[in-house]
Amino acid sequence: MNQKIAITGLGCLSGAGMNLAESLESMFRNQRYPHPPVRFNTDHPVSYPVLELRDEFKLPLDDQERVYARTSQLALAAALEALAAAGWDEASLRGKRVGVCVGTTVGCALNCDDFYRAYKDGDDPELDAIERFLRSNPAAVIARQLKLDGPTQTVVNACSSGTDAIGIGAGWLRAGACDIVIAGGADELSRVTYAGFSSLMITDTEPCKPFDVKRKGLNLGEGAGMMILETDAARGEKKACGYVVGYGSACDAYHLTAPHPEGKGLKQAMNEAFTTAGVSPQQIAFVNAHGTGTPDNDKVETRVLSEVLPGVPFVSTKGYTGHTLGAAGGIEAVFTVACMQRGELPANIGFDEADPELSGTPVAQNSKIDAQFALSESLAFGGNNAVLIFGKGDE
Amino acid sequence: MRLAIQGIGVSGGFGCGVAALRTALQTGSVEPQQACVERGDKVDNFPLYRAEIAGLQDFFAKRALRRIDHFSKMTLLGACLALQDADLLEADRSRTGVVIATGYGALKTTFDFLDSYLDFGYSCSSPTHFSNSVHNAAAAHVSMQLKATAPSLTVTQFEMSVPSALLTAQQWLAEGRVDQVLFGCVDEHCEVLRYSRKQFFADGESGPLQPFNFAQQSAVPGEGAAFFVLTRADEKAAYACIDSVTLGNHLACPVKLAQDDLLIAGADGHKECGRWYAQALKGREASAYAPLYGSFPAAAGFDLAVAALSLSDRTLYVSPGQDGEKTALTDESLSCLKFGPGGDYGLIRLSV
Numbered sequence: 001m002n003q004k005i006a007i008t009g010l011g012c013l014s015g016a017g018m019n020l021a022e023s024l025e026s027m028f029r030n031q032r033y034p035h036p037p038v039r040f041n042t043d044h045p046v047s048y049p050v051l052e053l054r055d056e057f058k059l060p061l062d063d064q065e066r067v068y069a070r071t072s073q074l075a076l077a078a079a080l081e082a083l084a085a086a087g088w089d090e091a092s093l094r095g096k097r098v099g100v101c102v103g104t105t106v107g108c109a110l111n112c113d114d115f116y117r118a119y120k121d122g123d124d125p126e127l128d129a130i131e132r133f134l135r136s137n138p139a140a141v142i143a144r145q146l147k148l149d150g151p152t153q154t155v156v157n158a159c160s161s162g163t164d165a166i167g168i169g170a171g172w173l174r175a176g177a178c179d180i181v182i183a184g185g186a187d188e189l190s191r192v193t194y195a196g197f198s199s200l201m202i203t204d205t206e207p208c209k210p211f212d213v214k215r216k217g218l219n220l221g222e223g224a225g226m227m228i229l230e231t232d233a234a235r236g237e238k239k240a241c242g243y244v245v246g247y248g249s250a251c252d253a254y255h256l257t258a259p260h261p262e263g264k265g266l267k268q269a270m271n272e273a274f275t276t277a278g279v280s281p282q283q284i285a286f287v288n289a290h291g292t293g294t295p296d297n298d299k300v301e302t303r304v305l306s307e308v309l310p311g312v313p314f315v316s317t318k319g320y321t322g323h324t325l326g327a328a329g330g331i332e333a334v335f336t337v338a339c340m341q342r343g344e345l346p347a348n349i350g351f352d353e354a355d356p357e358l359s360g361t362p363v364a365q366n367s368k369i370d371a372q373f374a375l376s377e378s379l380a381f382g383g384n385n386a387v388l389i390f391g392k393g394d395e
Numbered sequence: 396m397r398l399a400i401q402g403i404g405v406s407g408g409f410g411c412g413v414a415a416l417r418t419a420l421q422t423g424s425v426e427p428q429q430a431c432v433e434r435g436d437k438v439d440n441f442p443l444y445r446a447e448i449a450g451l452q453d454f455f456a457k458r459a460l461r462r463i464d465h466f467s468k469m470t471l472l473g474a475c476l477a478l479q480d481a482d483l484l485e486a487d488r489s490r491t492g493v494v495i496a497t498g499y500g501a502l503k504t505t506f507d508f509l510d511s512y513l514d515f516g517y518s519c520s521s522p523t524h525f526s527n528s529v530h531n532a533a534a535a536h537v538s539m540q541l542k543a544t545a546p547s548l549t550v551t552q553f554e555m556s557v558p559s560a561l562l563t564a565q566q567w568l569a570e571g572r573v574d575q576v577l578f579g580c581v582d583e584h585c586e587v588l589r590y591s592r593k594q595f596f597a598d599g600e601s602g603p604l605q606p607f608n609f610a611q612q613s614a615v616p617g618e619g620a621a622f623f624v625l626t627r628a629d630e631k632a633a634y635a636c637i638d639s640v641t642l643g644n645h646l647a648c649p650v651k652l653a654q655d656d657l658l659i660a661g662a663d664g665h666k667e668c669g670r671w672y673a674q675a676l677k678g679r680e681a682s683a684y685a686p687l688y689g690s691f692p693a694a695a696g697f698d699l700a701v702a703a704l705s706l707s708d709r710t711l712y713v714s715p716g717q718d719g720e721k722t723a724l725t726d727e728s729l730s731c732l733k734f735g736p737g738g739d740y741g742l743i744r745l746s747v
Contacts, residue, residue, distance in 0.1 A: 002570070044517035108530060108551045110502060110587075113509050119587060120513060122435040130591045137553055144737060149647035152739065153559045156500070156530035156549045164548065171566045195517050196508065196525035251493070251547040253538040257526045265544065272572070381526060382535030384547055 001278030002247075004391055005170040006240035007227050009086025011078040012184075012334045014223030014321040015051025019081055024338055027320050027346040028366055034207045034219055034322070040191040048203045050189055051221035051322030065145070067128075069136035070222075071107030074327070075186035078224035079142050082182065086228040087238065090146050096234065097178035099150040101169035102138040102226075103161025103185035104326035108154055111192040138186050150178040155326075159290075160249070160380035161185055162225065162329025163388055167247030169229055179234040184226035185330030193325065194220060200257065208293035208323075210316035210348060211302065211362045213355035218292040221322020225331030242337035243391035245373065246277025252383030258296055263304035265385040266377065270308050273375070273387040281309050284389070285371030286345055288336040290379045291316020291362070292323050293350065297379060299358060306359035309375075315363040319349035329378040333388055336376040340392050345369050396569040397628035398637040400703045400745075402481025404473045407619030407688040407697060408444025412476055416697075417704060419687045420712040421721070427602065427615055427689060432586045439593065442602045443584060444617030444689030448472050454484075455540065462523055463536055466501035466583045470533035471540060473579050473620030478541070481624040481633065483575075488543040492573035493534050495549045495581060496560035498692025500530040502585040533581060545573045554661070554668065554733055555642060556580070557695035558741025562640045568627050576625040580696025584618040592616060599666075604690065605716065606662035606683035609669030617689020621696030623703075635706035638728070638744045645738040650675050656744065657711065657726050659683065659698050661733035663690035671734035681732075686715035695733045695741070702729045702745050 010020055015033055017023030026032070034049035057077050061068070068076070079100075083089065112129035119125055135141070139152040151172060155165045162185020169183030197203050197220060204217040229244060250268035252260035259266070274281060287309060289301055293316070305314055317335050324331055339345055348362035377387045405412065408427060409419035419425050427442035448468045451460065454475040460468065474493075478484045505528040511521035526532065531549040538547050546567065550560035557580045564576040592600055592614075599612030606613075628636045643650065652658065652675065662672045663685035672681075688697045705711055709724045728746040 042517040110505055116506060116509050117513055119590060127591055127594050147647055149643045151559060151562055151642040152552060153550055154552050156551050158529050158531050168563055175566055175569060195512050195520040199520035199522040199525055249546040251538040251544055253542055253544045256532060256535055381529050382531040
């Protein structure tokens, strides 16, 4: 059993809200805001709804730093919110060993299609887009902006990146690699992923409906979710808002984009998380499911949940945020801890009618919970599966 | 926790396999190939350390490799060579973790995907190119082709990718999550990268690569894959052991170099990174082998392979382009130091 790691601060922004409080408020009002993309255009004949941030966000950056890519700015905004909640600022972190572990997909891809279009046309485009890419590794940006000294890692495990980043960051603290870790995930909406997911025919033309019989696919979203993890020595008397108690991951080794039909890797990841947490499945009060709303994902996920955690309530929050890819695991981890603190789960928005082919139904209404332990899980391209188990914070 | 290096698989500008890398170290020079990019009426010839992947067909049927791109093929070849070197090609891999470090990922497939919609419209975007352009696609191909069902991780941190990913490989073994880690360092070259580097550095990359000329841009681009089979050091190492992996920022807190350690500097002709080596080394002697494989973020994996080979051969090979003879290695440890342009550093210490 692993030593539990204290979570001392949470931060997140997404299509559900510009910070954690706003996100929770809209989720518990059961409101969501999908619409056609505003930040980019395509000539795609079908318009798929997305969940973009509803406002501009401001960061304390100078002119030179404003060239960071949007993903890194999202990561930094969520990190600053989480640090403030944990009572840290740049000055008080000086002299500490602070690690940064961030999951992303878009944030590390050279997706500069305007630049590339000009290059293909035989022009000699300026390198602004390339320079922005080279400056914008999300973990490096947070470390650079806060002048941190410690390990940095950007995890690119597709849609499980954020979950993996938190599990890895907690491991750094247990191994003594640093005193504090800023961990989570961040991703921006992009024309490239919009085109990519539509080519895979797994996006819904309407607001997504995770676990519903009429589900047709996902809605893309953007955002970031970060948490501050600390050793007991670093946090002193500071109360924890939750604990990372278990982490597991495994690869299906089955298909590049489809999950294993029996959820082999997901079960393996869950079992590892239970073992490292020293927690039995019966102790899990709820699950923040991956729940993308694609036919395959929801089928596999409910199958595994019904086998491993029968009767345990589960909810997908992607109806509120969209699928934020590398950010999803970070955002959903933050929501999981926040819901444990609040003692309440939001309704799985988009779910209306049970699918007889699925082995379970999600939480359909806002529900009171008293959770000592909760689980958040992510499934990803490449057959990756990652699972985190959280413990309740200090009273 | 110490890690033992049980197998090495390399493919780069020097050739393919440990023997090719050893030959390159012994001869002290590798000539880059001449590459050419034609765009409209512009013809651009430049030196490039290109990786050879023909040997992959010794491990997989051609059919199994269709729809797998060059980046993933380099990755698969490196992985198979390392397993073969460790005599583990036929072993069960249900407790073998896969950790891949890459600076840029599958660049060519990323642009192939953009081609699909820029040329034919968004409704014709290629799902195959999209799913293979995702950074962890190569790790997924390794897991699928080699039936490795334990945890899989891809890390991208530009120049720090290798030490950062190695930190997690070390952690997985220390926590007992896996019994072995297939640890790979991979980057590929593509013509857009050449265009960008030429715009940034003009003729600064026409060679020869001079790692210790810190004041001048002399990087020559390269590509390749360096793989390692890592276990806990309670098993005897086939090559050497990794004692520690340290990451930090030299500006925030200067790197601490052990007084007696021999050093392999990851200096690769990038002026922006060179200044940090100048500051940290302060005139201290070090070796550098980038002229054998070129400049790319994951080349830090080749530095690690050279360190392991040097300790195993008990020989300190002469840095390419430097005078002198190879010398018997009397010290039992070596450290690999890699700097990024912002002063980020990774320090990997190895010993026999």
